[in-house]
Structure formats: structure tokens, C-alpha cells
Amino acid sequence: MADNINLSYIRGEMIAAEPPPVSNRNVAGWLRTNLLATPKDVVLTILALALLAFTLPAIFNWLIVQASWFGSDRSVCATIAQGGIQPDGWKGACWAFVQDRFQQFIFGRYPIDERWRVMLVGAMFVVLLVPLMIPKLPHKAINAILLFVVFPVVAFFLLLGGYFGLVRVDTPLWGGMMVTLILSFVGIAVSFPVGILLALGRRSHMPIVKMFCVLFIEVIRGVPLIMVLFMANVMLPLFLPVGWTIDNFLRAVVGVALFASAYMAEVIRGGLQAIPKGQSEGADSLGLSYWQKMRLIVLPQAIKVVIPGIVNTFIGLFKDTSLVAIIGMYDLLNIIRLNFADTTWITPMTPLTGLVTAAIIYWIFCFGMSRYSAFMERHLDTGHKR
Template structure:
């Protein structure tokens, strides 16, 4: 037997390797995510140094020297600690936000009737939370109540004029209430209309395709301000003589049209990512066009473009602030309107109000982003070995 051919045989067992470093502990997470390489360590040290330099001053201005309570600007002239500052003003004037909080939420909606938008908000949350939870049953009924029943109930509650409710004209609406209504209607309308436009753009029927392409390209080629102006000025021209349309409804139509065009392109991207074999497989099963789209194609396409859809929703939520140009005051508009109030006018009032409005916008946008990430993980069908 030739022992030269056995030279590769290991005469002893391999020594046990050390256990992999744990990433579940705080130190393990820091080691893996922040200090993995010299470059990562340098960037981490730089970021920490920047935070140490910025955070103390920000915390001091936002919280420590802030004026939390008061009825006018005089309460914001002294700091909580250290006496009067050289410029005579304290840090953030949260007393201004507290005093005007209800106006920021409801605009000029009558005080005695504000239980109505509060009730609508409670109904909205009660219907929205179950539809966001994947494991709960009866999603069809829930969606019908949320997207059909709630708008009807909300209209009679908010506008009034029926069932013994005082009529509240839409020019009195404002604040976060207007922002949420515009966003909800824009989201609820843009997704189904965007799907139809995307399908129409891929249609083999030339007339349908030309109409959809023209609509999408024209709307995407102009800013939202232009669309709102057109909805505000031109929409009444299409109505019969003597008819009129509410300014708020014009804003709703403009926002929904604008969002639908962008949503159509997001959905079309998902449709183009579906392999041709999926279409052919659906055809081989004898499914009709709409059965194929509803059961096979669209579920896959929408799953692929969840980030794009949510990104469009977030952009729409922030763009609602542009309705102030047509006389509607959303959250940002009503905050800016109060900057000229002589009771609260001061150097720290505008920045405080803008920080508050920015935080509210961030809170909603961050919530949508986190739910999008949750749905991506929930719908992920890739098997990870």
C-alpha cells in the first residue's frame, strides 16, 4: 500500500472553534453595527462627537429653558433657569402651542361642536386598526365600512345641516383635521384609480392606452400647486349653470387626481416586474382578464411595490400643506397663521410652532414607514436558508 497517497489524512481531530460572537447583547450589536471595521469605528466616533456637541444646546433650548405654560408672550420672556437671557427671551415657547393646541387640531371649528370631529377620529381609528392587523378576519366588511361607510358618516357629522346637527361650513375647518381628511381621501382614491390607470397604460386597446398615458404624463408634468389652482378655478366651469362646488371638495379632487397619476407609475413598475410566465400560467388556467389580474398578477405586483406605494402616501400627506394657497388651512397653514397673532408674536414663536408641526408630520410619516416595513416582512415569501 502506497502511504504517499495517505499523506493528506489528518492524524488528529480539529480543535474546536470558538463560539461566534453574540449579537443579541448591546455590546454585540455595537460591535457588529458600529465598530465592525476601522472606517465604521471612525464614523461612529465622529457621529457621537457631533451629537455631544449639538444635543446639550438643543435639549437646553427645547426643554430646560422652555416656557411650558402661559397665556401670552410675556410668559416666554424669561428662562426657567439662569434668569433672563441676554436677548430677553426663553427657549422654546411651548405655552404658545398649548394655548393654540385645539386650533391647531380643528381650525376655527366651533368650540361647542368639536365633539363631532373627535367622534369621527375615534371611528376612524376603530376601523383602521383592525384592517392593519393581518390576522383579523372579515377584512372585506372592514374595508367597506372604512372606505364607504365612514366617509358618509363623517360628512354628515362634520358638515352637519342634517339630523339636527348645526351646519359648519368648510372654510371653518382647519388644522390637523383637514390634513388627515385630505390625506385619507387622497390615499383611498389614488390606489384604485392608480391601478386602473396602470392597467390602462398597458392595455392593447389604443384609445384606452392613449387616454391613460396622456392623463398620467400631463398630471405628472405639472406641480401640485398648478393642479390645485386648476381644480379651484376650472372645475366649476364643467358644472351646469347655477351650480357651485365647495372649495374643500375642489381641493380633495385636485389632491386625488395628482396622487393617482403618481400611483399609476408605481403600480406599473410592479406589473412590469412580474415574469411573463405568470401571465401565461394564468391564461393556461382559463382565467378571464379580470380574474387573472385580481387573483394572480395584482397581488404579486402590489407586494413588490409596497415601498413605492408608501412613499407616495408619505409624499401626499406632506403635500397637503399646499392647500393653503386656495384658502384652506391645514396643520402647517394654521400654525403659520398664528405667527401674526399679537398675543403671541415673539422671536421664539415661529420656530416653536414649526417644530411642533414638523414633529406631527414626522410622527405620521414614520408610522406609515414602520407599517410598510412590517408588511414587507409579513408578505415576504422568500425562503431564507
């Protein structure tokens, strides 16, 4: 009898899913939602469009229309521009200067006949780095060993030479993008594990270890990178035995790596403090040792939490490599500035074009790191279902 009762307030079948609002499926809907949602948004959108309309034509004109693209000297960058004769040097961007000096921007004063060694090292770096950055590819442990252990040794012998029949190229001849990438790679590769050890040491219950880590972090963070590089260049040789010496480039590498390690330690420590105490207690209840607990449970969660801070430190390190000019080395920015004094290319537009080139290259690398950071955050965001 109960089966024959008709309960009108109980739905007999599911309602079909409705399509999303039409206004959000086209350009007009997107504009209305993101740019014209409120009166304040309308005002800000109009102001932004007015600013773009005022600045973009002039920028495009300077970068593209009136720019000089080909040539072998400054005459192509200081002559007649489109629209009539303009004052000397005010034609537009001097991309001919960049094209003529581009190899020097990349290799510095590295001998032309030996630059194949730099390109080989760069190709090896890309081949080893790309698989490590793709989460789905297997054999990450072997890949990491090849990139962070084997590759630096091979790159050292290839770039410096003097072995296996290779011509020796001393580090004062190194420069340009090559130096920037080497300093950045070594600084990142060293600062990450050292920063983890310093962060763990600062949280240690052993007084001597904790005091050493706190002292190191606070001293390094309390001085600018220029001072660290200056001390590595001037004071470090004073502590070496008589007759010993350290290459200037190696001093810069050590100074940059130590400086980045101190900042990385604080980033990692912030992640460790964000992990609930119950995670450590649960690991202790399973009988895991301290290092097993950190390696398998605590550190993976802590690092995932502070990925933005880690990448921010890497980006800052990449840009701070320009400070090695204080010890007489020429990275990308400084090798570009060095060419401003070249009489072949002296024009008012040469410095601005060179600086714009440096800014574009720095932006490409920093933006790439930022986008990869966002990708890894999405890939590792498994704690909550969306």
C-alpha cells in the same frame, strides 16, 4: 461481514451545536461588530459622537430646560431664563403657545360646541382602521367596505351638518390636523384603486383606453401640485353649468386625489412589469378571464413588489396637503403659521416652536407609515425561506 467493517472516516454521532460567539451576545460585541469593525468605522463613530456631544446639549437645553411650558401670553416665553437674564424672546421653546393653541391646531376654526362631531369621526376612523391593519383579524372585506364606503358618507354628514338636527359647519371653518387627515385619507383611498385602473389602462391593447391613460398620467405628472390645485379652484367652475358651484374643499380633495392617482399609476405599472410573463400565460392556460387573472394572480404579486413605492407616495401625499393654502384652506402647517401673527403670543421663539411642533407631528405620521410598510413587507415576504 459488511456490518462489522469499521469505517473510521464516517462519523458515528452528530456534533453538538456550538453557542454563538460570546462577543456578539453582549454590548461590547455589538459595538465592536457595528461601530468599530474597521478603522473607517472607528473614525466615523468618533465624528458622530463628537457631533452629538456638540449639538444634543444645546437642543435639549432649548427644548426642555429653558422651555416655557405653561402660561397664557407671551410674557412667559420672553422673560428670565435659567442661568440669568437673556435678550427678549430668547428664553427657549415656547410650549405654552402650543398648549394654548393646540385645539386650534387640531380643529381649526370648527365651533367649540360642535367639536365632539370631529372627535366622533376620528374615533370611528381608528376603530375601523386598526382591525384592517392587523393581518390575522378576520372579515377584512366587511371591514374595508365599512371604512372606504360607509365611513366617508357618515363622516360627511357629521362634519358638515345641516341634517338630522346637526348645526351646519361650512368647510371654510375647517382647518388644522382635521383637514390634513381628511385630504390624506381621501387622497389615499381614491388614488390607490384609480391608480391601479390607470396602470392597467396604460398597458391595455385598446388604443383609446391606452391613449387616455397615458395622456392623463403624463399631463398630471408634468405639472406641480400647486398648479393642479389652482386649476381645480379657478378653472373647474368654468366648465360647470350656469348656477352650479363646487365647494373649495371638494375642489382641493379632487385635485389632490387626481394628482396622487397619476403617481400611483406609475408605481403600480412598475410592479406589473416586474411580474414574469409566465404568470399571465399560466392564468390564460387555466381559462381565467382578464379580470380574474389580474385580481387573483398578477395584481397581488405586483402590489407586494411595490409596497415601498406605494407607501412613499402616501407619505408624499400626506406632506403635500400643506399646499392647499394656495386656495385659502388651512391645514396643520398653515393654521400654525396663522397663529404666528397673534399679538398675544408674538415672540421670536413662537414661530420656531410652532414649526418644530408641526415637524414632530408630520414625522410621527410619516414614520408610522414607514414602519407599517416594513411590517407588511416582512409579513408578505413568503417567496423565499430565510
